[in-house]
Amino acid sequence: MGAFKPYKKIWPLLANLYLESRAYTEYGTTREKEEMQTTERHAPYGTVRVAVDVPFAGEGIFDYHLPPSLEGEVKIGSRLLVPLSSRQVEGYAVEVIPVDDRAHLKDIIAVLDEAPPLTPELIALARHIAGETGASLYRALLAMVPTFLKSKRREIIVWSAESMPLIVLPEEEALLLYVKKRGRVPKARLVQIFPDALETIARFEQMGWLKTDYELFDRSRSKQQKAVRLVSDAENKMEREKLRGVKQRAVIEALLGASDRTMMQDELFEKTGATHATLQSLVARELIIIDTINTYRRPEIASTFVQSAPHVLNTWQARALDTLMEGFQRGGDQPYVLHGVTGSGKTEVYMAFVERILNAGKNALILVPEISLTPQMVARFTGRFGESVAVLHSALSDGERYDEWRRIRQGEARVVVGARSAIFAPLSDIGAIIIDEEHEASYKQEEMPRYHAHRVAMWRARHHRAVLVLGSATPLLETYAYALAGRYQLIELPERANRRPLPEVRLIDLKKTAQTYPLLSEPLKAAISERLMRGEQTILLLNRRGFASVLMCRACGHTIGCPHCDVTLTYHRGEEKLLCHYCGYNEPYPERCPRCHAPHLRPLGVGTERMEETLKTAFPEARILRMDRDTTSRKGKHEELLGAFHAGEADILLGTQMIAKGLDFPKVTLVGVMLADMGLFVNDFRAAERTFQLITQVSGRAGRGTLPGEVIVQTYHPEHPSLRLAERGDYQTFVRQELERRKAAHYPPFYRLALIKMAHRDPAKVKTWLSEVTETLRAHVKQDTEVIGPAPAERLRLRDRYHYHTLIKYRHEQAMSELIARVFQPYLDVWRKHAVEVSLDIDPYTL
Known part of the structure; x- marks a missing residue:
């Protein structure tokens, strides 16, 4: 297969791309200014500017006097305890001013850490994020520190x-x-x-x-353990002491055989049967010393690894590596898009590139989209790079995350692998930032500060002159368009690393196909049976958890909804309860209809829990694993389930989108998409793109080994262009058609978006406030900027609050967040008084 050839028809569409990435290559004065701002400085005396958490108070930056007792302890990035009104609050030192104004300022109370948790680089980055997202500086800083460092x-x-x-x-x-x-x-x-x-x-x-x-x-605590070591002249003292105790002699012999004549106390107890009394006796005889030392709580997957050797790269992979190294030599002059089909060996290219980066004395940061991907990615990187790998993601305990963060901060880890928030790892001398599966929505933070990992990675790559790699089989449409336009450099991996063909994809029309069981067509049922007979494995995707999405009364037609949200309750059979997936409200499964009291309630719709039950009935001999939020809530369950499937302990893996990408199981020869229509018709301009990406990604799980793969996609709308193009694997045509549609509708990558959201218990008030803001904004934007709204959100009522939003499409507004902040300013006191929820989302991923 040759290189990808972009359609000539795409090029005219790219003429009006929003000039988002221009700043990436503008170093010069801008970069020198950033370097001046991020120079680490002690505060010898004077005034310290501190960012604190104060709602509706602008940036939330206040000046404090540095008392003589704390001179030399405060640096930019230090976490401080400061007075604010009648209380004490936590804050971060963001600037030092050599002006002693003690007469008018309150004193800093305390420094909370021995070393600043935030580097000067991260302080500058936080200012950038606050400016882009409209968040306070404190909120931007808080996103960068582990939970353990949040008082x-x-x-x-x-x-x-x-x-x-x-x-x-x-x-x-x-x-x-x-x-x-x-x-x-x-x-x-x-x-x-x-x-x-x-x-x-x-x-x-x-x-x-x-x-x-x-x-x-403060919750930041290091784990401490006792270490036992022999004194330097222990042998001479032993001759004089003439030890008679069996356990005492066993302790000495164990320490003589240990590295550095030192062992952890618990290990020593287990090996020798000694007790605390045994050790105290030896301490009294001055034969051993017991030290208290700080140790690291390592994630199990990172601390237990098997060393692996590099694979020999094929021609396409070698070219990709050479291109990335050329970019490294040029100082990371632009982002690189690694566009490779599923199974093309992108991860092997990542590891080869990281190895070169480490040999050059630099460090590397690798982002993965979800914690379900992390076990396999961590296993591969630790197998190659050993103890130099640190892991950061939400499934770790607070202690593990804090200790991994300490290893990075102290320079003991040179490779960081993690989910979205790992982009803030305090890693120095970065040579490469890699974002795997870069198209994933989970890279966008949906809470304040609403940053996108792409944009943060670009800032850090520019700061370090590092190479930024965006890898995917289905790049985000904006990413691919920028690559075609020459803003990013496109690298292609057009064939699988093992030269095996991509799996055959079939669309099954559920309107015309018999179903013995709900969402289990006869072709899919037959294909699963065939794999069971051959001892091969199957992956089934159903992107809805629970047993049934609706509980309806057959007598009166009533459906049971959430009392706090405009959604129906989902039936979870395992717990015999109805649950709201938005606010968490739950109630027991009712015996009768709450409206007419008839005992004729019927679950409608299919979730993963119900499909698991269906599969057990249809294939009683099959070993089935279910992987969704309900089954993976306990720590370590991701690793346990994926490990069991990889070891061949199950025949079928059923799950939500967490199983759709990045996983590599050689025995999987069949992938079934139970209902491809989910998400296809939602009111979102990315709906078609998401569906195409999901089907392409999950299809790529089949046939990755030596056996051929097959993909069966079930749908009620087989004529939809996204499904037809995903069936053919025709990414180029999909890109052309979607770019045409977006250009006509003024969506990214041709326009940027900003979304103002407002919520309140009184729908009339929230609509009035947002209408006033919207009209004020219309009067201040440029002529080609579109302000649409206010309009009710797709789900009007959530958590007893009514949600409205206004959408802004713009091309030439240079500081949209600042403009909106000025429009908000006159209303802040009123909104605070009435507990109005207001948010601004620049470049929203969902509408």
Whole structure:
């Protein structure tokens, strides 16, 4: 197969691309300014600017005086405890001003860490993110630190009288004496000890005997262990001491045979049967020393690995590596798009490139889209690079994540593999940033700050002069368009690494095909049976969890909905409950209809839980694994399920989109898409693209070994262009058609988008406020900017709040977030008073 040849018809479409990536190659003055801002500085004296969390207060930056007692301890990036109004809050030092204004400023109370958790580079990056997203600087900074480094606030009950009140009830007296004796007691502790604590506290606060204070408590703790080591002249002392105890001699012999004559205390106990008393006796005889040392809590998958050797690259992979190394030599002058078919060996190219980067003295950062991908990716990178790999993703415990972060911060890890937030890893000397499956929606943060990992990666790559690699079999349409236009450099891997053909894809029209079971057509059923007979494996994708999406009464037609949201409740049979997937509301499965009280409730729709039951009935001999949010909520379940399937302990893997990409199982020869129409007709300009990507990605799980693969896609709309083109694997035609549609409708990559969202319990008020904001905005934007709305969100009511939004399409607005912030300014006090939820999303991924 030759190189991909972009259609000539695509080129005229690219003339009006939004000039988003121009800044990528503009170093010069801009870069020098950034370097000046990110130079690490101690604060010898004077004023420190601190970013704190203050809603509706602009950037939330306040000046504080640096007292003499803290001179030399505060640096840019230090986490501080500072006074704000009547409370103490956490903040981050973002600037040092050599002006001593102690007469007008409050003192910094404390420095919370020995070393700053944020580097000067990350402080500058946070300013950039805050400016792009409209978030406060503190919120941008907070997104960069692990959970363990985020202090929690707790209420403290303080004794504030000279003597006890004259008349109190016995139970009240006990609580008051408890507080009086200690002076300050956490409120939570009082609630645990005294049954009526809340009422008692409220009463005596009003009378003046008690008051509530607030304090921050730090959760960052290193894991400590005991290490036992022999003293330098232990052999000479042993001759004099003449040890007679069997366990004492066993301890000495074990330490003599250990590296550096040192062993961890727990390991020593297990190996020798010694006890604490045994060790204390040896300490008293000055034969051993017991040290307390800090250790790392390593994720199991990163600490247990099998060393692997590099594969020999094929011609296409070798060309790709050469191109990336040329970019590295040029100082990462532009992003690179690694567009390779599924199974083309993109990961092997990543690892070969990282190896070259490490040999050049630089470090590497690799992002994967979801935690389901991380086990296989981590296993491959640790197999190649060993202990130098650190892992960062949400499935780790707080302690594991904190310790991996410490290893990176202290320069002990040179390769970081993780999900979206790993883009903020405090890695220095970065030579390569790789975003695998770059098209994935999970790279966009949906909470404030609403950053996209792409744009953050571009900033960091520019700062470090590193190579940014965007890899995918189905690149984001914007990414591919920029590559075709020459903004990014396109690298192609047009064939599978093992030269096996791509799997055959078949569309099955569910309207015309018999189904013995719901969503299990006869062709798919026959194909699964064939794989079971041959001892091969099958992957089935159904992108909806639960047993049934609707519970309907056959007597009156009533469907049971969430009382807080405009959605129906999903039936989860395993727990016999109805659950809202938006707000978490749940209720027991009802015996009768809540409207007409008839006992004729019927589950409608199919989720993964129901499909698992169907498969067990249809294939009683099959071993089936289900992988969705319900089955992977416990720590380590992703690794456990994927490991079991890889080891051949199951015949069928059924799951949601977490199984659709990046996984490599050589024995999988059949992939079934149970219903391709999900998500195809939602009100979102990316719906067709997402469907094409999902089908192409999950199809790529079949036939990756030596056996041929087959893909069966079930649908009620086989005529849809996205499905037809995915069936043929025709990415080029899909790109051309989708670009034509987006250009006509003024969507990315030809226009940028901004989305203002507003929510409140009163729908009339929220619509009025958003209408005023929208009209003000219309009066201040450029002529070719479109302001659409306000309009109700697709789901109007969620969590008892009514949601409306306004969409802005623009090309020439240079500072959209700043303009919207100015429009918001007159309303901030009113919105705060009425608890209005307002958000701004620049470049939203979903509408």
